[in-house]
Amino acid sequence: MQPIQVFSVVPRLPENLKPLWDLAYNLLFSWNGNIVDLFSRIDARLWRMSENNPVRFINSLGQETLEELSGDELFLSRMHETVDELRAYLSRTTSVVDFPGATPGQPVVAYFSFEFGLSPCLPIYSGGLGILAGDHLKSASDLNVPLVGIGLCYQQGYFRQRLTPDGWQHERYPVYDFEQMPITLVKDADARPVTFTIDLQDRKLIVQIWKAAVGRVNLYLMDTNIPENPPEFRQLTTRLYGGDWEMRLQQEILLGIGGIKALAALGLEPRIIHMNEGHSAFAGLERIRLFMKDCGMSYEAAVELAASSCVFTTHTPVPAGNDRFPPDLMQRYLEPYARELGLAFKVFLALGREDPRDDAEPFCMTVLALRLSRFNNGVSELHGHVSRNMWKRVWPQFPTEDVPIGSITNGVHHPSWVADDLAVLYDRYLGGNWREDPDCVRVWRNAEAIPDAELWRTHERLRERLVDFVRHRLRQELLQKGARRSEVEAAEDVLDPQALTIGFARRFATYKRANLILQDRDRLMKLIGDSQRAVQFIFAGKAHPQDNEGKKIIQQIVQFCREGNCRPRMVFLQDYDMEVAEYMLQGCDVWLNNPRVPLEACGTSGMKAMANGVINLSTLDGWWAEAYRDDNSVGWSIGRGEIYDDPRHQDFVESQILYTLLETEVVPDFYDRGHGNLPRHWVRRMKNALVELGPMFNSHRMVEDYARIAYIPAYQNFVALTQQGFQAAKDLAQWRMDMMTKWHGLGIRHVTAQEFGEIHVGEPVSVAAEVRLNGIAPENVLVEIYSGALDQDGQFSQREAVEMKPGEFVEDGWCRYSGAFKPVAPGRFGFTVRVLPRHRHLLDPHSLGLIRWAE
Numbered sequence: 001m002q003p004i005q006v007f008s009v010v011p012r013l014p015e016n017l018k019p020l021w022d023l024a025y026n027l028l029f030s031w032n033g034n035i036v037d038l039f040s041r042i043d044a045r046l047w048r049m050s051e052n053n054p055v056r057f058i059n060s061l062g063q064e065t066l067e068e069l070s071g072d073e074l075f076l077s078r079m080h081e082t083v084d085e086l087r088a089y090l091s092r093t094t095s096v097v098d099f100p101g102a103t104p105g106q107p108v109v110a111y112f113s114f115e116f117g118l119s120p121c122l123p124i125y126s127g128g129l130g131i132l133a134g135d136h137l138k139s140a141s142d143l144n145v146p147l148v149g150i151g152l153c154y155q156q157g158y159f160r161q162r163l164t165p166d167g168w169q170h171e172r173y174p175v176y177d178f179e180q181m182p183i184t185l186v187k188d189a190d191a192r193p194v195t196f197t198i199d200l201q202d203r204k205l206i207v208q209i210w211k212a213a214v215g216r217v218n219l220y221l222m223d224t225n226i227p228e229n230p231p232e233f234r235q236l237t238t239r240l241y242g243g244d245w246e247m248r249l250q251q252e253i254l255l256g257i258g259g260i261k262a263l264a265a266l267g268l269e270p271r272i273i274h275m276n277e278g279h280s281a282f283a284g285l286e287r288i289r290l291f292m293k294d295c296g297m298s299y300e301a302a303v304e305l306a307a308s309s310c311v312f313t314t315h316t317p318v319p320a321g322n323d324r325f326p327p328d329l330m331q332r333y334l335e336p337y338a339r340e341l342g343l344a345f346k347v348f349l350a351l352g353r354e355d356p357r358d359d360a361e362p363f364c365m366t367v368l369a370l371r372l373s374r375f376n377n378g379v380s381e382l383h384g385h386v387s388r389n390m391w392k393r394v395w396p397q398f399p400t401e402d403v404p405i406g407s408i409t410n411g412v413h414h415p416s417w418v419a420d421d422l423a424v425l426y427d428r429y430l431g432g433n434w435r436e437d438p439d440c441v442r443v444w445r446n447a448e449a450i451p452d453a454e455l456w457r458t459h460e461r462l463r464e465r466l467v468d469f470v471r472h473r474l475r476q477e478l479l480q481k482g483a484r485r486s487e488v489e490a491a492e493d494v495l496d497p498q499a500l501t502i503g504f505a506r507r508f509a510t511y512k513r514a515n516l517i518l519q520d521r522d523r524l525m526k527l528i529g530d531s532q533r534a535v536q537f538i539f540a541g542k543a544h545p546q547d548n549e550g551k552k553i554i555q556q557i558v559q560f561c562r563e564g565n566c567r568p569r570m571v572f573l574q575d576y577d578m579e580v581a582e583y584m585l586q587g588c589d590v591w592l593n594n595p596r597v598p599l600e601a602c603g604t605s606g607m608k609a610m611a612n613g614v615i616n617l618s619t620l621d622g623w624w625a626e627a628y629r630d631d632n633s634v635g636w637s638i639g640r641g642e643i644y645d646d647p648r649h650q651d652f653v654e655s656q657i658l659y660t661l662l663e664t665e666v667v668p669d670f671y672d673r674g675h676g677n678l679p680r681h682w683v684r685r686m687k688n689a690l691v692e693l694g695p696m697f698n699s700h701r702m703v704e705d706y707a708r709i710a711y712i713p714a715y716q717n718f719v720a721l722t723q724q725g726f727q728a729a730k731d732l733a734q735w736r737m738d739m740m741t742k743w744h745g746l747g748i749r750h751v752t753a754q755e756f757g758e759i760h761v762g763e764p765v766s767v768a769a770e771v772r773l774n775g776i777a778p779e780n781v782l783v784e785i786y787s788g789a790l791d792q793d794g795q796f797s798q799r800e801a802v803e804m805k806p807g808e809f810v811e812d813g814w815c816r817y818s819g820a821f822k823p824v825a826p827g828r829f830g831f832t833v834r835v836l837p838r839h840r841h842l843l844d845p846h847s848l849g850l851i852r853w854a855e
Ligand SMILES: *Cc1c(COP(=O)(O)O)cnc(C)c1O
Pocket: 126, 127, 128, 129, 131, 505, 506, 507, 576, 577, 578, 581, 602, 603, 604, 605, 606, 608
């Protein structure tokens, strides 16, 4: 029997406890320990059972407890202090980031993402991409960047993992009750839900919006699960990464096109759109449509305006990881949309094709995003490089290093990820600034001042807490499975709170090679079995429901854990999520990360570990390629970032390196104890990492980078382009068309360098060339000497571009240009000359795709 209606019944909160709701409905609790303290002191056990969810927690407090609290003066005064702290945080207006002329209180940037990982109690994330988005919002809040988040509200979130007795992953999909979460349904003045509609194949999809307050930033989550929608539409926001390709396309239409509509329905007008991964690339199209419809712009001018104010971050260095839709599926959903943009469908599809002329090529969201954004970036230096290679076909005229995809390395939100116990130490020795200004080198230098013993004892306490947590979780798992009592009791003895603890937890994508350590089981068993210098491993992670290879790796590890004598020293924790991550990243000694280079775009869990004094042991991929120091002073590297042709050989070689490192460096260092049982070398390394890496690998630095490099220039450009009835945008579009038609007539000839005698490092070499501008004004081109050292194949191994200045006209249309470059190092050196378009509103001269090289 199904009930006809469902209610949420909540306790009656005494009037003087109402401020608790303010604390519960702002996700600031996820990075402010005082708020959590307040809740957990009411009822620690209940708090622990509420999965860090204050709304559920308050709703499950008994009426009696509430009455008691309401008369407890001490509690009330603590509550008021905490609420005051929240209000003070919310009202602070200072910011390091300035958008001149922006309306105060209005967001300037809208950050679109398929997933957001903010707190374990809002399970709308699957892994690194979502956590990054969550940390981005938190840092934007701390830094007062006027930003708003846009995402989807998944009723069943991402799946919960449960393993069968033989280690096979099963997925569970609990149905979450939004009323019991720290989010609120957005309503209008008449208390009716704010909704809007999207046309989806001749039908109307109705969307409502939930709001999550993330400190000073709002995150809006779209929800289609409402009775007015037909069942197949209601399912659209059921699961993250849950459906088939058709549902994925519908979800991406919802996120991109719907996201822009949601902003309008909310009365928000952010100027800048930041697309976190290609899932939201349709947002660019919707803006183009609106600029055409509402502002009377041509398609071309609207594209200029939309792209100039769009920032795109790509995350996926694996071609298969980028969404690609078959043309016929696209046609079913987007043909009418293309018509509205005034585009023939073939032209529309070309926007998402690497080769616009290839009719068979599927429509790739990443390509669309790259074409609709004038600022593109990867998420580490190495990934920037990989991305330029991967997407060079979108800009076929350019040498790979000139493909307009830069990089901004990811960071993590320290106040969210640093353990409370350590935070106390940081507060004392680093000062409160490590929370507000973590990219400050001076702040982290103070980590030197933390007494070794204090740092080590705190770390040991966190390891004990982790071991406790693991035992508790294992017990719960076993009880749920109905295991024998002896087995449940044995769970109390797993792991050793004193032993060297190595953690590995992340999504079980095959390239991450969770099973690398299993390559040579004898060598592994020797490490685990050493009773003097014990080593133990904790694994956790989910495989994507359709990824059987990933599931097999989980099974391998689980079965190994169960085999004979390694049981107490090797465990697999079920259902990896932010909470499990927190315990592991704070309590392990070593964080193991061995992806196949260069497939990890950045990796962020290692940064969280580092901020907690956990030492990284990793292949030189993603962020670690930037962070690692050759002398092993901040952590260890597995290999030197080599890329192998034969993956099996690579696994063999790298696993051997890994065992040797463990045997000869990691274990001996950990157990090299001096006075007071302190591992001096180990603590030295912990501090080195904090001092050297702390200022760089945090999300405040990251968000400031985005603001400085992308948001602010794009914002200023947007303002300039839209003045006087969008005149500059229209001019820019006109200019672009003009360049497109005249460009083919451009010529370069008579490239000459000064007579070469001996050339010395650092001495200028003059270059002259003649350029035919074909009616293009000289101020509209950039003529450059392109020079650099050459590799063995005679290709540029690095390069520098120097501008050349125009001189006199030599004959009809040919103009003389001159300039000079300086070789910076001895060796073989080369140069050439090239011409690029230039316009003051074109932020990146490469984005037009026009270039001419000397021949
Ligand atoms: C940080 C984090 C990740 C990302 O980890 P990677 O090292 O990038 O793989 C994934 N899941 C959770 C729960 C995290 O906290």
